[in-house]
Amino acid sequence: MEPCFRYTFKDRLSSRYDDEALPGVDIFVCTADPRLEPPAMVISTVLSLMAYDYPPQKLSVYLSDDGGSSLTFYALLEASRFARLWLPFCRKLKVEPRSPEAYFQVTPEPVDDPAIANEWLTIKKSYEDMKSRIEIITRLGEVPTDIHKEHKGFDEWDLVSSRHDHQTIVQVLIDGRDPNAIDIEGKPLPTLVYLAREKRPQFHHHFKAGALNALIRVSSKISNAPFVLNVDCDMYSNNSNTIRDALCFLLDEENGHDIAYEGQLQIFLSKHCTLLNDRKNMPLKLQLSYCIYMLWAPSSIPTLYFVLVPSFCLLKDISLFPKISSIWGVPYLYVFFVHRVHSLVEFVWCGGTVRGWLNEQRMWMFKRTTSYFFAVLDYILKLCQISESTFVITRKVADDNVNRRYEKDIMDFGISSPMFTVLATLALFNVLCIIAVGTKKIVIDNDDVMKVFDIYGFQIVVCCLLVFINLPVYQAMLFRKDSGKIPASVTLVAFTLAFFASALAIY
Ligand SMILES: O=c1ccn([C@@H]2O[C@H](COP(=O)(O)OP(=O)(O)O[C@H]3O[C@H](CO)[C@@H](O)[C@H](O)[C@H]3O)[C@@H](O)[C@H]2O)c(=O)[nH]1
Numbered sequence: 001m002e003p004c005f006r007y008t009f010k011d012r013l014s015s016r017y018d019d020e021a022l023p024g025v026d027i028f029v030c031t032a033d034p035r036l037e038p039p040a041m042v043i044s045t046v047l048s049l050m051a052y053d054y055p056p057q058k059l060s061v062y063l064s065d066d067g068g069s070s071l072t073f074y075a076l077l078e079a080s081r082f083a084r085l086w087l088p089f090c091r092k093l094k095v096e097p098r099s100p101e102a103y104f105q106v107t108p109e110p111v112d113d114p115a116i117a118n119e120w121l122t123i124k125k126s127y128e129d130m131k132s133r134i135e136i137i138t139r140l141g142e143v144p145t146d147i148h149k150e151h152k153g154f155d156e157w158d159l160v161s162s163r164h165d166h167q168t169i170v171q172v173l174i175d176g177r178d179p180n181a182i183d184i185e186g187k188p189l190p191t192l193v194y195l196a197r198e199k200r201p202q203f204h205h206h207f208k209a210g211a212l213n214a215l216i217r218v219s220s221k222i223s224n225a226p227f228v229l230n231v232d233c234d235m236y237s238n239n240s241n242t243i244r245d246a247l248c249f250l251l252d253e254e255n256g257h258d259i260a261y262e263g264q265l266q267i268f269l270s271k272h273c274t275l276l277n278d279r280k281n282m283p284l285k286l287q288l289s290y291c292i293y294m295l296w297a298p299s300s301i302p303t304l305y306f307v308l309v310p311s312f313c314l315l316k317d318i319s320l321f322p323k324i325s326s327i328w329g330v331p332y333l334y335v336f337f338v339h340r341v342h343s344l345v346e347f348v349w350c351g352g353t354v355r356g357w358l359n360e361q362r363m364w365m366f367k368r369t370t371s372y373f374f375a376v377l378d379y380i381l382k383l384c385q386i387s388e389s390t391f392v393i394t395r396k397v398a399d400d401n402v403n404r405r406y407e408k409d410i411m412d413f414g415i416s417s418p419m420f421t422v423l424a425t426l427a428l429f430n431v432l433c434i435i436a437v438g439t440k441k442i443v444i445d446n447d448d449v450m451k452v453f454d455i456y457g458f459q460i461v462v463c464c465l466l467v468f469i470n471l472p473v474y475q476a477m478l479f480r481k482d483s484g485k486i487p488a489s490v491t492l493v494a495f496t497l498a499f500f501a502s503a504l505a506i507y
């Protein structure tokens with residue numbers, strides 16, 4: 001692979017387009033549940049987007065709330081007020097990143113200039129006060145009446161029967177066209193809109209895709225910008241220049257029209273497969289590049305094969321690969337070795353570490369044997385109309401211990417999940433296999449070590465590699481005491497399953 005590096009010239013963008021000539025940008029933020037996605041976190045994301053280095057009169061931020069929660073609306077109302085302080089502060093101190101939560105977590109108090117230090121502390125305090133007000137009210141679970149009176153928007157919730165059954169709620173909290181919508185320095189503020197789209201139990205809401213459709217419709221009536229940026233509520237902007245960077249590509253007169261969007265795609269196992277459909281609209285090369293996403297989930301099957309079958313056959317005395325001493329072993333060795341070395345070199349070349357690469361290999365395997373495998377099962381169940389796919393929103397709050405472990409590259413398990421049961425069972429099965437084979441062949445049958453290795457060498461290597469890859473899993477099952485370890489109940493089930501599987505193979 002030949003990586004291709006592109007650089008932007010933002011100064012040229014500014015000299016070609018003055019503030020008035022720059023195109024509008026509508027930013028869509030999606031949130032869906034005030035318990036799993038705390039409103040205080042959501043508005044830090046919103047504030048980081050409002051603070052993009054881009055003319056505010058050209059910027060509109062829309063928050064879609066699928067939780068239809070007055071708590072989230074309240075938090076956004078607080079954010080609309082705090083933005084009046086935060087935006088000038090970001091400009092003045094060239095703040096990065098512009099999510100107040102992230103910024104105050106990583107930046108120490110400036111000490112050089114007492115006036116700046118003072119301002120810094122005032123803003124920090126005002127942020128923390130706002131955050132704690134939001135957290136208190138979120139914990140309370142409802143907006144107190146005195147706050148209710150502060151904005152007519154809260155009246156909308158008098159008509160809401162549940163989050164699955166309510167009218168559309170659109171509230172423009174900051175109207176960019178309003179001359180009074182200014183920050184404390186008198187500069188205009190970006191438009192800020194709250195949206196809880198209409199939901200009725202008899203109509204499917206189509207999760208985030210449904211939310212995006214509603215956002216497109218609502219924004220087209222308010223700002224109707226030619227460019228749209230979508231972020232999840234936990235994905236704050238970590239670079240205030242991103243919009244200008246992206247526009248350097250999208251406004252490029254030669255290639256700009258060929259770029260539709262940038263970012264991450266999800267097309268798992270979809271019936272909208274680019275190879276089967278859309279064949280006419282897409283060049284073959286592009287279809288093939290998208291295909292990799294569709295192969296993610298099915299790739300779990302061959303991976304599971306490699307994780308299970310060589311070890312099983314080893315227990316059953318079935319040799320799968322050529323003998324080590326045979327010339328036919330060379331292609332196997334070559335493919336495996338060159339492929340991995342290539343990946344390692346590329347990883348290190350792009351600035352990674354060997355340890356980082358190893359972890360990446362681990363995650364590569366863990367994802368394939370668990371989440372991708374479950375995706376395949378889910379798809380099959382859906383095909384057979386046994387179950388409907390659902391979407392479980394991921395929890396965005398992590399406690400300090402989890403964060404600390406993350407910083408140290410320690411894997412976190414902690415909960416009982418069927419994924420961890422699969423992971424632990426496979427890991428234990430491989431280690432039991434090594435022990436059983438060693439005991440049986442060397443100790444009981446008293447076979448010649450060299451001969452055993454010659455016949456089963458490749459299988460033994462695969463098995464040992466799997467044990468090596470699984471080291472963090474054994475550690476999490478047996479040696480860890482922290483809250484990120486694999487729960488004892490999971491270990492017990494996994495051990496029973498692995499034990500029966502290997503016993504089955506032996507007898
Ligand atoms: O009914 C819903 C469900 C989810 N969301 C939002 O969708 C986003 C993604 O949900 P999350 O639970 O965080 O899923 P992830 O697996 O972390 O998200 C990845 O996968 C999603 C779907 O495959 C993509 O949409 C995301 O961009 C991508 O980060 C979040 O902002 C949610 O608030 C909604 O707006 N409405």
Ligand SMILES: [Mn+2]
Nearest residue numbers: 232233234394
């Ligand atoms: Mn997410």
